[in-house]
Amino acid sequence: MRLLVLGGTRFVGRALVEQAAALGHQVTTFNRGRTGQDVPGVEAVRGDRENAADLLSLVDGREWDWVVDTSGYVPQIVGNSVRLLSSRARAYVFLSTVSVYPGWPAEPVSEDSETYECAPDTPGTAEDEANWTAAQYGAYKAGCERAVQEAFEGQVTILRPGVILGPMENVGRLTWWLTRITRGGRVLAPGDAGKPIQPIDIRDLTAFTLNCLEKGITGTFNLTTPKEHTTFGGLLNACRAVTGSDAELTWVNDEFLVEQKERQWTAIPLWRTPAGTWAVDSAKATAAGLTCRPIEETVRDTYAWLRESGGPLAYDRQAHHGLSPERERELLELWDRR
Incomplete structure (x- = not known):
């Protein structure tokens, strides 16, 4: 299958690209080329998703079966990307976070727990994402989820991982x-x-992501170990x-x-x-095929x-x-x- 990964050079994005390529999928990545190295053998398209001209250049003459968004932080920017890609792919996976729940970490959460209120067209820039408060990060991710769900016309899957560990981890845990x-x-x-x-292993997260795409699994899933x-x-x-x-x-x-x-x-x-x-309910993902090493x-x-x-x-x-x-x-x- 043809797969577009928004991001694809560090941690989650890179692990996903490596695994997808190893399985024989035809992979394209779209990123600025500033924070990591391309995976050998994939098509790397340079561009900034905050730049409309770069997005138009990405979609010009290209189509994919699947899109996986590992680099979406600002709702308005995510929405702009999704609208252009909606007619170019049939399935979209957005990598979100358990931080979308205002009740977390104070209380246990499931996919039915309340999420932050954030409009899908909330503007901003992802440049300062590493310095956002937890509440701002969670709220913006919730707005990004809504932007994807409202703008993409095909199959949509929202993944909400907790702590991600494993090779290539760049956070420092x-x-x-x-x-x-x-x-x-x-x-x-x-x-x-x-x-x-x-904590979930990065490779188990990416395997579940590809499993959802391959089997047409849609919906919203928390991703943690049991x-x-x-x-x-x-x-x-x-x-x-x-x-x-x-x-x-x-x-x-x-x-x-x-x-x-x-x-x-x-x-x-x-x-x-x-x-x-450490009380995140991920039973729904387990039932859908998530396995944890x-x-x-x-x-x-x-x-x-x-x-x-x-x-x-x-x-x-x-x-x-x-x-x-x-x-x-x-x-x-x-x-x-x-």
């Missing part, structure tokens, strides 16, 4: 933990080792095992870290105390990629993640005294 545990010594481990977590798939302790122990590190995990309870006013989700990657953080496989393959590649591509969000060695030592000393 699992990569930070692997790097930290490789150094060894006492490692501050946050909260409860037995706490269930729900609620009992793994734990925070399982993740960190997998990091310790794959690195061969002598790291000693020191589990520090949530109450102490909250008292110390540590930034949740970023200063200690993946640590968050609200009840709904063990966390040990995700950690192993990410570590192998990290060693081979030298690290992720530059991305503004990386600077937001991780404790400094000095702050970690300070917290551990305070914890010991307590």
Whole structure:
């Protein structure tokens, strides 16, 4: 099949392109060529989706069976793209986020949960996306979903992943933990080792995306692992095992870290105390064919990629993640005294 990927050079987009090409699909990517490298063997069209002339050049003389949008952040910009592509493809997948739910992470969510109110023609630019607040990011993504649903005349699938981990991760979550545990010594481990977590492997996400296209599956799906798939302790122990590190995990309870006013989700990657953080219902996706590999496989393959590649591509969000060695030592000393 002929597939157009809006994006396609980093993390989710690149993994999708690689998998689609490996399956024999004819792939075209559309991007600015600034943040990653093209996958060999695919047609790469340079352009900025915020530029009307570039969009017109993309669709001139081209048609596809499927479109996957991995780079949509601003509703008005997404809507403009969709209107031009509506007559050029029969199916459209939009990569959204669980952040579209204003109730998340404070409370559990399902696909039926309320989403942010945001008009499908809300203007703006994606240039500052890495610095948006969580609420702005979620609201804009909700507006993008509406833009796709209103403007595309064919089959529409909306995917709302939670945390995505795996090879090529550029946000700095699992990569930070692997790097930290490789150094060894006492490692501050946050909260409860037995706490269930729900990160999804990038390759399971992209496989589900292509499965939806191949089988004509439409609708809206949360994409996380099942609620009992793994734990925070399982993740960190997998990091310790794959690195061969002598790291000693020191589990520090949530109450102490909250008292110390540590930034949740970023200063200690993946640590968050609200009840709904890891309570995303993804049973609908599981019923539609989503399968999730063990966390040990995700950690192993990410570590192998990290060693081979030298690290992720530059991305503004990386600077937001991780404790400094000095702050970690300070917290551990305070914890010991307590």
